[in-house]
Amino acid sequence: MSDPAKVRRHAERVRELVASVVRSQIKDPRLGMITITDARITADLRDATVFYTVLGDAAAQSGTAAALESAKGMLRSTVGKALGLRHSPTLTFVLDDVQDQVKHIDDLLAQARHADAEVQRIAARAEYAGDAQPYRLDDEAEDDTAEADELPQGGDQR
Numbered sequence: 001m002s003d004p005a006k007v008r009r010h011a012e013r014v015r016e017l018v019a020s021v022v023r024s025q026i027k028d029p030r031l032g033m034i035t036i037t038d039a040r041i042t043a044d045l046r047d048a049t050v051f052y053t054v055l056g057d058a059a060a061q062s063g064t065a066a067a068l069e070s071a072k073g074m075l076r077s078t079v080g081k082a083l084g085l086r087h088s089p090t091l092t093f094v095l096d097d098v099q100d101q102v103k104h105i106d107d108l109l110a111q112a113r114h115a116d117a118e119v120q121r122i123a124a125r126a127e128y129a130g131d132a133q134p135y136r137l138d139d140e141a142e143d144d145t146a147e148a149d150e151l152p153q154g155g156d157q158r
Helices: 004-024 058-070 072-083 098-125 138-150
Strands: 033-041 047-055 090-095
Touching (some): 004 047, 047 058
Antiparallel strands (some): 033 047
């Protein structure tokens, strides 16, 4: 198992190399407006996963995925030579759907804000179920003892 710092450095280098090669050497017309967002490599440095985003619709995303798959061999050899490892890591390309997740989270936050505003609106109109002051005050306690003194002593008080 490799040092975690070494693995991170190699992953960062893989991301930079793939981005550079995609930008300068791949001339596939199916390749859309692509951004390499992240790369992760296993601890044994044998498998690398490269995350990317594509600007455009589903057709642009599928075309870019096909272009990356067809250029995978060239990318793998370039990465292997640059890293100087005994075994070139296999590359797996994964579409990074961060924008979709961001939109989903923003929608959930908007729903939560709306629900909080509704709760605040209901709470503003709310009234106490009992008295406004449910606790006994000292003045009332004296009045209650005076009333108790007026009750007849002894006998049945029904």
